[in-house]
Amino acid sequence: MSEQTSIPADPELDPTASYATDQSVIRRLSGLLRATAGTRTTYAPATGQPIADLPLSSPDDVLTAVRTARKTQASWKRVPLDERAAILLRYHDLVLDHRHELVDLVIRESGKARKQAFEEVAHVALTARYYGRKAHELLDPQRKLGMFPVLTRAEQRFVPKGVVGIISPWNYPLSMAMADGLPAVLAGNTVVHKPDSQTPLTALRAIELLYDAGLPREAWIPVNGEGATVGGAIIQNTDYICFTGSTKTGRLVAQQAAERLIGFSLELGGKNPMLVLRDADVARAAEGAVRACFASAGQLCVSMERLYVADQVYDAFVTAFVARVNKLKLSAGTGWDVDMGSLISKAQLETVTRHVEDAKAKGAVVLTGGKARPEIGPLFYEPTVLSGVTPAMECFDNETFGPVVSLYRFSDESEAIQRANEGEYGLNASVYTRDTRRGRAIAAQLVAGTVNVNEGYAATFGSIDTPMGGMRTSGVGRRQGVEGIRRYVDPQAIATQRLLPIAASHGLSDQAYAEVMTGALRVLKKLGRA
Incomplete structure (x- = not known):
């Protein structure tokens, strides 16, 4: 990733980090x-410092x-x-x-x-x-x-x-x-x-x-x-x-x-797909894909790990996407100019490295990225874009939970929908198209608890009135809304009966009561009662 911009780790240069290192604050919170x-002891993943x-x-x-x-x-x-x-x-x-x-x-x-x-x-x-x-x-x-x-x-x-x-x-x-x-x-x-x-x-x-x-x-x-x-x-x-x-x-x-x-x-977990349709705004889709794939170094349950791109825009999208990825700034600093930070732990770094090395060994092409960056910090890994990923590779259907995404070309939208729905997960998905009505129609065919049109994850994540959660093995239940x-x-039902009991009364036999009830039910149906 020779064009990648990196900033040397030096948190002491940034005064905004002072609160997080104030020992009196830490003692109070403890x-x-x-x-x-x-x-x-807990450690800062970006620097390895306690x-x-x-x-x-x-x-x-x-x-x-x-x-x-x-x-x-x-x-x-x-x-x-x-x-x-x-x-x-x-x-x-x-x-x-x-x-x-x-x-x-x-x-x-x-x-x-x-x-x-x-x-x-x-x-x-x-x-x-x-x-x-x-x-x-x-x-x-x-x-x-x-x-x-x-x-x-x-x-x-x-x-x-x-x-x-x-x-x-x-x-x-x-x-x-x-x-x-x-x-x-x-x-x-x-x-x-x-x-x-x-x-x-x-x-x-x-x-x-x-x-x-x-x-x-x-x-x-x-x-x-x-x-x-x-x-x-x-x-x-x-x-x-x-x-x-x-x-x-x-x-x-x-x-x-x-x-x-x-x-x-x-x-x-999730292995979330993004569909870039033939009429997508390529620049907008590329920008959105960068955020969707590499926010929080890909350590986001709803981040994108699979990009399905229509033939008509594939070459233009890949060029724009890779160019944007190459401009991302990796740093252990705390300023607003940093685009991507560190992985959280050695275990996460090992998983990311294993997935990429396995893909490379089995024939995948690294379009950018593909290696750790210990000179920035102990747990940094470059944002990585792969093509040619096959079912034989570990990253094909296993969640990486890191800055790794696979690109796939498609010619038929129904095929793309089918491929996006493959696997055990169903957490989040994304569709990019200029025709938002069509985008919503395709979104409705995706097996995912949340689907964003012309956005990666933030539209549903920030719309608190809508439920958020997974289908299939991506979860049970919902947050939000x-x-x-x-x-x-626990819902509790309380019903109060007035005047007449719901039983035979006033001299009616049980048989007569049943006939009266039958007539009442027919009347209620005609009156439109549920």
Whole structure:
């Protein structure tokens, strides 16, 4: 990648990184944890430098946290909905007011570029505002059709589950830490939360701001540690589980939750396709594809890993796309001019390297990229574009979760749709075309929980009124929208019968009652009753 622009790592030159390295801040945030099981050092992936020695939680700490949260939930659910909603609206403002320090923490812990870190701030603010404004619409009791007009009054209420366990990932340490829990507490639940042990400080600062907005500390309790121990204890003790991570781990979470007969929602893996149709604006599609493939170094559940490009624009698109990729700036710095940051861990770097080397060995062509960049930072890998990828290659249908994308040419749109729908996943997809009506029609044929037309992922990600989640092995349940809050409540039906019982009465025999009921049902149908 000879034309690739890189910036030497020197975070000390950027004063915006100061908040994330302030030891007094780190000590204060550490104090929010329920943790008595020793400490663990976290490291900045972009530089390899230590960040903090943070306390670890034990299963007993989790159990204590759940008991505290359960006690608090009994009173929290009785707090008027307007007051709970007001906390979220205040939180919206606090997140925006403290955006710089939140972004600093995201960069420090995850290694991503500043522009992508800011996406997380915006998403959390959007989520808080949406649910704060929509609280009554989503949670107020609803009148329903009773069995008989006038005689039967029916309504539906929404009863909070209790204590919600949230296990959030490292790749979006702010957004995924908070966006799932905000509707949970609005609905009257309390939360016990395990952020990923690689990126806990970002979540802790975001939780601290939620306390500042007025949420009782016992209503959202953070714990810290490995998923197998701390995460397992959360699954075994809470009333509902929200998990974001790999499909492999998601299956284990689902099994454990099923054994306890508790509900769960899972956002899991993806091998997301983008279709560039014959009438696409090539420049716009190339620009969008760069963001969709390489934001957060490709470590985004909804990022694109497969690009299907129509014959008519293939050559022009590849030229434009590769040229844009070659201009991306890789850096361990924290400024706005950085386009792509670091991978999160040695394990991620090894996966990316293995996928690319396997593809090359089996005949794939590297159009740009294809190697690690240790001179920038220990976990950097170039944004990589491959062609000639076949089913024999590991990256063909396995999620890479890194800055690697494969290009495929197509001549028939129905064939492209079929190829895009192949595989076990169904999380996100994208269609580029000048004819947006046609784009929506094709989007409706794609097996994916979200589909963006003339955008990679941000249009659905930022439209909080729409549900977000996966089909097939990409997940169960949805975040955002009505579905994102109703998962945390049990619907309760209350029906009140007036004047007449729903049974034989007033001297009618059971047989006569059945005939009267038959006639009544026929009349109700003629009147258009459901």
